Amino acid sequence: MKKWLAVIFLAGMLAGCSDRAAEMYETAQFEELQRNIPRAVKIYQDIVEKHPNSPQADKARARLAELADSGDSPR
Numbered sequence: 137m138k139k140w141l142a143v144i145f146l147a148g149m150l151a152g153c154s155d156r157a158a159e160m161y162e163t164a165q166f167e168e169l170q171r172n173i174p175r176a177v178k179i180y181q182d183i184v185e186k187h188p189n190s191p192q193a194d195k196a197r198a199r200l201a202e203l204a205d206s207g208d209s210p211r
Contacts, residue, residue, distance in 0.1 A: 157187035161195060168199075173208050 164179035180196040180203075187193050 157183055157190040157192040160187075161192040164196070164199070173203065177203060 160179055160183050164176045164183070167173075167176035167179060177200065180200050183190070183196040184193050184200070
């Protein structure tokens, strides 16, 4: 029983991480729309650092590369 509780707890924690990464990604997109590129870049970097295996980390890496290529990313 304890083993199953640990598994359920871990699954819930992982799901929470994904939800947080999704929230962060949405915030970064909003910051881009507001032309607050430095803040968006910081959030994208945080996603990659804190949630490296999430689907949003892949998207954040892509956005960081696109912003760097366009010259919008702060140096």
